[in-house]
Amino acid sequence: MMNFINLLMAGLATGAIYALVAIGFTLLWQTSQTINFAQGEFVMVPAFFVLAALNVGMPLPLALLVGLALSMLVLGVLFKRLLVDPMLRHGVLPLAICTMALSIFLKETVKEVYSAEASPFPSFLPGGNLNLLGATISIQSISIFVFAICAVVALQTFLTKTSTGRQMQATAQNPYVAKLLGVPVERMIMYTFLINAALVALASFLISPVYLAKFSAGETLGLAAFIAAIVGGFNQIRGAIVGGLLLGVIDNLAAAYISTQYRGAVPLFLLIAVILFRPQGLMGRAEERTV
Amino acid sequence: MSRSLLLKALGLVVIAALIFVPLTLNRYGIYIMSLWAIMTIAAMGLNLTLGYAGQVSLAQGAFVGLGAYTVAIMMTAGFGFWLPLVLAIIITFAVGWLLGYPALRVQHHYLAFVTLAFSTLVFLVFRNEEWLTKGIYGIMGFKRPSAFGVSFQKPIEFYYFTLGALALASAFMAWLVRSPWGRAFVALRENPIRALSLGVDTRRYTLMAFAIGSAMGGFAGALYAPLVEFIDPTPFTLALSLNLLMMVIVGGSGFFFGPFLGAAIGVLLPEWLRFAHGWYLIIYALFVMLLLIKTPTGILGIVENMIAARKTRAASAARAAASAGLDKA
Amino acid sequence: MTRTLLEVQGIRKTFGGITAVDGVSFEVREGEILGIIGPNGCGKSTLFNCILGQLPPTEGKVLLDGDDVTGLRPSEMNRRGVSRTFQLLQVFPQLSVRENLILAGQEHKGTMVTRLFGPRDAGLTPDANQIIEFFRLGHLADEKAGGLSYGQQKLLDAAMAFMAGPRMVLLDEPAGGVNLTMLGHLEERLRAMNTERGATFVVIEHNMDFVMRLCTRVVVLAEGKKIAEGTPAEVRANQAVIDAYLGH
Numbered sequence: 001m002m003n004f005i006n007l008l009m010a011g012l013a014t015g016a017i018y019a020l021v022a023i024g025f026t027l028l029w030q031t032s033q034t035i036n037f038a039q040g041e042f043v044m045v046p047a048f049f050v051l052a053a054l055n056v057g058m059p060l061p062l063a064l065l066v067g068l069a070l071s072m073l074v075l076g077v078l079f080k081r082l083l084v085d086p087m088l089r090h091g092v093l094p095l096a097i098c099t100m101a102l103s104i105f106l107k108e109t110v111k112e113v114y115s116a117e118a119s120p121f122p123s124f125l126p127g128g129n130l131n132l133l134g135a136t137i138s139i140q141s142i143s144i145f146v147f148a149i150c151a152v153v154a155l156q157t158f159l160t161k162t163s164t165g166r167q168m169q170a171t172a173q174n175p176y177v178a179k180l181l182g183v184p185v186e187r188m189i190m191y192t193f194l195i196n197a198a199l200v201a202l203a204s205f206l207i208s209p210v211y212l213a214k215f216s217a218g219e220t221l222g223l224a225a226f227i228a229a230i231v232g233g234f235n236q237i238r239g240a241i242v243g244g245l246l247l248g249v250i251d252n253l254a255a256a257y258i259s260t261q262y263r264g265a266v267p268l269f270l271l272i273a274v275i276l277f278r279p280q281g282l283m284g285r286a287e288e289r290t291v
Numbered sequence: 292m293s294r295s296l297l298l299k300a301l302g303l304v305v306i307a308a309l310i311f312v313p314l315t316l317n318r319y320g321i322y323i324m325s326l327w328a329i330m331t332i333a334a335m336g337l338n339l340t341l342g343y344a345g346q347v348s349l350a351q352g353a354f355v356g357l358g359a360y361t362v363a364i365m366m367t368a369g370f371g372f373w374l375p376l377v378l379a380i381i382i383t384f385a386v387g388w389l390l391g392y393p394a395l396r397v398q399h400h401y402l403a404f405v406t407l408a409f410s411t412l413v414f415l416v417f418r419n420e421e422w423l424t425k426g427i428y429g430i431m432g433f434k435r436p437s438a439f440g441v442s443f444q445k446p447i448e449f450y451y452f453t454l455g456a457l458a459l460a461s462a463f464m465a466w467l468v469r470s471p472w473g474r475a476f477v478a479l480r481e482n483p484i485r486a487l488s489l490g491v492d493t494r495r496y497t498l499m500a501f502a503i504g505s506a507m508g509g510f511a512g513a514l515y516a517p518l519v520e521f522i523d524p525t526p527f528t529l530a531l532s533l534n535l536l537m538m539v540i541v542g543g544s545g546f547f548f549g550p551f552l553g554a555a556i557g558v559l560l561p562e563w564l565r566f567a568h569g570w571y572l573i574i575y576a577l578f579v580m581l582l583l584i585k586t587p588t589g590i591l592g593i594v595e596n597m598i599a600a601r602k603t604r605a606a607s608a609a610r611a612a613a614s615a616g617l618d619k620a
Numbered sequence: 621m622t623r624t625l626l627e628v629q630g631i632r633k634t635f636g637g638i639t640a641v642d643g644v645s646f647e648v649r650e651g652e653i654l655g656i657i658g659p660n661g662c663g664k665s666t667l668f669n670c671i672l673g674q675l676p677p678t679e680g681k682v683l684l685d686g687d688d689v690t691g692l693r694p695s696e697m698n699r700r701g702v703s704r705t706f707q708l709l710q711v712f713p714q715l716s717v718r719e720n721l722i723l724a725g726q727e728h729k730g731t732m733v734t735r736l737f738g739p740r741d742a743g744l745t746p747d748a749n750q751i752i753e754f755f756r757l758g759h760l761a762d763e764k765a766g767g768l769s770y771g772q773q774k775l776l777d778a779a780m781a782f783m784a785g786p787r788m789v790l791l792d793e794p795a796g797g798v799n800l801t802m803l804g805h806l807e808e809r810l811r812a813m814n815t816e817r818g819a820t821f822v823v824i825e826h827n828m829d830f831v832m833r834l835c836t837r838v839v840v841l842a843e844g845k846k847i848a849e850g851t852p853a854e855v856r857a858n859q860a861v862i863d864a865y866l867g868h
Contacts, residue, residue, distance in 0.1 A: 035400055037533075086584045092400060093347065094587035097540050098580050100533045105576035112569045223411070223529075230404055261419040268408040268415075275401050276393055471726040471735040471742045478712055478723055485710040488672065489780065490698035490727035 006137060007252045013141040015248020016148030020203040021225035022232065022240035023152065024196035029234060030172035031192040034084055035096040038103035039200065040222015045106055046071040046204035047121055047213035048114050060122055068201045076197030080190060103218070110215040123209035144206050151202055152241055155195070159237070168192060220264075224251070227271045233281025242283050313450050321446040325518050327558045328453040329511045332460045334538045334550035334557075336507025341536070342545035343468060344500030345480025346394050350406040352531030353413035354383045354505040356524075358512025360417060363430040363522040372436030372517065379513040380506050387505020391498035410532045417524040429523030436517060443517075453514055460507060467503070468547065476500055480545075508535075537579055543591025552590055622649045625788055625820055626702070631670050631680035633663070640666040642844035643680070648788060653814055653821040655835035655852075657828065659864060663844040664824045665707055668792055672704055673697050699728060701787035705777050705794060707824075713766025717757055717776055720765050721748040724783035747783065755779045755809055771802035778806065782813060788820040795827040803827075807834055832856065840864070 021043055028034040036042070050067035058066065083102060087095040125143040129136045159165035170178040171188040179185045203221075211217060224247055232243025247267055255263035274281060313324050337351040358379040365375035393405045417424050424430065435443050436452070443452040467473055475496045478486035483493050516522050534557055542553025560578070564571030586592050626648040633641040641663040648654050656664055670677040673694045682690045684700060692700075703724075712720050726735060726742040735742060752761050755775050760768060765776060774794065781789045794810070795803050807830065813819045825831045831838060832852040840848040840855055842864040848855050855861055 035403075083580065083584070087587075090583070090587035093403075094540065094583050096400070096403070097537060098583045100537060101576045101579040101583070104572055105580070108569065108572040108576065112573065226404075227408075262415060265412055265415050268412050271408045272393075272405055275405050276396055279397055279401055467736070469740050471722075471738075471740070472732075474715065474719060474723050474726065475735075477714060481712045481714060482710055484674070484694075485706065485712070486723075487694040488674075488698055488704050488706070489724045490695050490784065491723070492695050492727065495732065 003256070007256050008249060009137060009141045009145070011249035011252035012245060013144040013148075013248070014207075014251065015228075015245035016145045016152075017203045017207050017244075018221075018224050018228045018248050019152060019241045019244025020148055020199045020206075021221065022228035022244045023155065023237055024199040025225055025229045026234065026237060026240045027172070027192045028196055029229075031168075031175070031189045032080075032084055032088060033092050033095070034088075035092065035099070037096060037099040037222070038106060038218075039225055040218030040220070041103045041106040042071075042075050042197070042200040042218070043204045043207065043221050043225075044213070044215065044218035045075065045110065046201040047208040047217075048110055050205065051114070051119055051121065051213060054122075060124060064124060064205060067205070068198065071201035071204075072194050072197040074197075075200060076194040077190070079197075080193040084193075103222070107215050107218065114215070116215060118212040118214040121208035121213045124205065125209075140210070144210075148202070148206060151199075155199075156237065164188075164191070224267065227267045231267075231270055231274045231282060233283040236281065236283050239281045239283035243281070246282075309454060310451075313447060318446050321450050322518070323558065323562050325446070325450045325453045326515075327554055328450075328457040329514045329518060330535070330538065330558050331550050331554040332457055332514070333508045333511035334535050334542070334554050335460060335464050336504040336511070337535050338504075338539050338544060338546075338550045339464065339467070339476070339507065340500050340504030341539060342543075342549065343473065343480060344476040344497065344504075346391075346497060346500055347399060347403040348390075348406045348501070348504070349403050349529070349532045349536060350390060350410040350413075351504070351508045351535040352527055352529065352533075353410040354387060354508030355512035355515060355531060355535075356413060356417060356527030357383050357386060358509030359516040359522050359527070360424060360430075360512075361509070362513045362516040363433055364423065366433035366516070367430055373438075376510075376513045379509045383509025383512070384502045384506035387508075388498050388502040390505065391501030394497050394501065395494055407529065407532075410529050414524060414528055417527060424524070427523060429521055431521045433517070433520065435520070449518060453518065456510070456514055460510065464507075465547065472496070472499070539589075540587075541579055541582060541589050543589030543595075546589070546591040546595075549589055549591050556590075622651060624648070625650050625685065626671075626822075627681075627683040627686075628667075628671060629681040629683070631667060631682070632678045633666050633670050633675065634678050639844055641670065641677075644841065644844070644846050645680075646839050646846065646849065648820060648822055650820055651814070651818050652837055653810075653823060653835045655831040655838040656822060656824045656841065657826075657831055657838060657855075658841035660826075662841045664841060665792060667841070668704065668790055668824060672702065672790065695727070698784070698786075701784075702790065703781040703784065703786040703788075704790040705781050705792055707792040707796065709770070709773050709777055709797075711765040711768075711773050711776050711780070714764060716762050716764055717768070718745070718748050718752065718761045720776060720780055721751055721783050724780035728784040744783075751779050751783055754782075754812075756805070771798045774798050775802065775806060775809075778810070782819070786819070788822065790822045790824075792824045793826060794823065795825055795830045803830065810834065 021039060025036060025039050028036050046067050049070040050063045053063035053066040054060065083098055084095065087098050123140065125140060125147060127140045130139050159169055167178070167183045168188045168191055170181065170183050171185050175185050207221070225244070228243035228247045229240050230243070231247065232241065233239025250266055250270070251263060254266040258266065313321050316324065333351055333355050336354070337348060340346050340348050361379040361382055362372070362375040365378065366372060390406065390409055394402050397405065418426055420426070435449050437443060443449045468476070475486070475491050478491055479493055479496050479500070487493050538553030538557040539550060540553070541556055542549035542551065561571050561575055564574050567574060582590070586596070588595070624647045628647070629645050630643045631641055631645070632639065632643050644667055656667070658664055666675065669675040671682050673692045673696070676691050680690070681688060684702065689697060689700065712723065715723065722741050722744045725744045725747060729742050729744070730738060749761070752758055755778070757772070757776065757779065760772060765773060768776065774797070778791065778794055781791070794806060798806060810821065811834065814821060823831065823835060835852060838850065838852055838855045839846060840858070840861050847860045847864060848858045850858070
């Protein structure tokens with residue numbers, strides 16, 4: 001039982017990180033039909049920005065800020081300007097393939113420039129274990145979960161309560177109508193890319209202390225976020241949260257109770273089942289298809 | 292007239308180069324050329340599914356793996372090469388057919404996700420089912436084939452074997468895309484609803500596009516196993532499927548010769564960039580991105596656009612000449 | 621009395637809470653040109669889609685030669701000799717004009733096996749050339765359909781519907797967006813199809829003059845219901861029709 005609670009907690013912690021990445025993935029799809037196959041690498045890269053900043057002697061808080069800023073510049077602004085904008089007119093598939101090439105590019109660049117080895121990454125959250133009624137619970141898991149959920153709530157509040165947030169939602173739902181209503185659509189799309197960059201940077205800072213910073217770290221993470229986004233509902237932020245948490249928990253429980261070898265298979269079956277029988281996702285609304 | 296002559300000459304030169312150049316290469320160079328021929332076959336299959344019939348698949352690498360494992364497992368069990376080859380094609384055809392069913396329900400990116408999940412699942416089976424696949428230890432101890440008393444043991448001999456297989460696959464493909472089936476595949480890609488209203492059984496053609504494309508992948512895998520003489524799960528991750536997809540798109544999706552060119556860039560270019568050490572993949576990735584930004588229809592797409600532009604210019608020049616003639620009269 | 625080819629009985633189609641077609645019945649007789657008219661959004665195209673299996677009707681039946689064909693797949697309806705065009709232009713831009721026509725006929729001949737191993741044109745080049753001549757597209761036969769003008773594509777679109785020698789053809793707004801010269805040509809060719817080859821037509825149209833000139837009988841829809849049926853002259857004089865059109 002105690003083991004189960006611990007697994008659940010660890011699952012929720014990873015799940016919350018998946019949710020952050022999945023939300024970004026969903027936002028990019030909504031506002032600019034970008035299926036970002038490099039999203040996993042987007043989570044891997046910010047950790048190396050921070051490591052580089054630490055290496056030149058900055059204190060951790062400053063290094064994290066520099067990492068965040070560089071992520072928003074490179075994975076937000078440059079990604080949009082240099083890759084997505086020129087590719088968008090070519091359609092969804094060529095753009096998706098471009099992001100596949102981008103994922104190779106990011107992975108190999110980090111490997112060549114920094115290191116092929118896994119590097120330890122400092123945590124800015126409290127660690128250690130908590131003894132609660134005889135059970136040992138990882139404080140790190142709890143703090144990751146709380147932190148990630150706070151970030152999601154803050155984002156949701158921004159999107160629903162501020163006028164910029166509402167304009168962004170309008171852009172996501174129907175850019176043409178939004179434009180007619182006077183929403184500065186281009187700027188809103190740029191904000192989306194910035195938010196995605198901030199989300200992946202946050203995910204990176206949260207997960208790297210646990211799994212270490214490595215050039216190949218994005219592979220499994222990207223796939224997980226991708227599945228979380230679709231399972232939850234590809235066009236819904238709420239769906240990405242539910243999908244992320246669900247996937248984190250399922251992943252951890254499957255590893256413990258089904259088979260370590262096939263832990264990766266459970267989310268995949270879930271993905272296939274959802275696409276075939278409920279393509280709008282668990283939380284999504286069905287979209288009317290036009291003939 | 293002069294263009295078709297030029298194309299024929301170019302074709303002859305390329306074929307001659309494919310036959311004679313490897314004689315001058317070392318063992319590794321010949322291996323790379325054989326790999327190119329095999330990847331071309333796999334990419335050709337994906338080009339049928341994606342380029343002609345318009346069905347996105349991120350699972351072609353898994354079919355190469357299925358073909359390779361079928362041959363490796365059966366050859367170590369003592370079945371020779373030919374029976375496993377046939378079986379590899381049949382198995383991948385059948386599995387490809389089944390993978391086509393999701394395409395009847397969902398399209399585009401959703402289909403991409405389903406095939407991606409399938410591809411990853413197949414990899415897990417390769418890695419985990421040790422009783423069958425020997426897991427991460429891999430399968431070895433099978434030989435390259437021989438036929439009619441001719442052995443294909445030496446690298447150069449096996450290269451000619453793969454080249455022959457490529458010729459065979461190309462001939463089949465050329466026949467297929469120019470038959471009424473090829474026309475139906477294009478109709479399926481361009482406008483499935485209209486195709487349906489013209490009596491085209493889009494369901495059956497969708498399944499066929501998947502099955503045949505996958506069987507080509509299986510065929511390529513069946514040749515890959517005796518080429519490397521050692522099969523483990525590592526080559527058959529999702530990365531192979533994505534690479535094959537990039538080859539098809541970079542070469543020119545929906546063009547007959549697209550896969551030849553795409554595989555040349557995907558297999559040979561990284562080798563030529565070896566001097567750049569670890570940087571070669573970075574350069575390759577940059578090249579792919581720049582090319583796609585320039586044109587999403589790949590290299591052959593650029594060529595076609597150039598030819599079309601020249602034709603239009605020639606036509607308008609002819610029209611101008613004709614109207615000038617009328618003016619005088 | 622000519623034979624009834626197609627019989628539509630009480631077709632109803634709802635989307636969520638909205639009723640697009642509300643219990644429409646009519647019949648199509650062999651050799652006639654039946655027009656279906658009505659104001660925008662009265663359910664004409666939805667009705668077509670229900671008849672041809674593109675959409676399953678919520679209620680009602682479609683009989684072809686007395687056989688119940690309700691809900692058959694569009695490809696099956698086509699093979700039974702009912703062909704159609706769409707409101708929006710639908711040709712295959714990457715194929716040549718002749719290839720478009722061969723495609724429109726190839727699934728009506730032989731089997732999957734003969735289509736793979738048989739001749740490349742499925743033996744249809746003569747038929748295609750004949751249709752090309754009939755619609756006077758000869759000079760364009762080897763051009764890619766995507767390179768044709770809008771009117772020429774529209775003509776090809778209609779020509780494709782005749783390729784397999786259908787028993788009846790459903791045309792969804794054949795005149796939409798076509799210039800006057802081309803329209804005259806199209807009208808003349810359709811009439812010739814009818815008189816020379818005895819083809820049966822159902823035509824959905826907005827262009828009232830075109831319908832009144834071409835059709836032998838007209839069905840009028842408004843808000844998903846049939847409000848009138850008769851010869852063009854009768855319909856033109858019908859009070860309900862006048863109200864429906866002026867009311868909108």
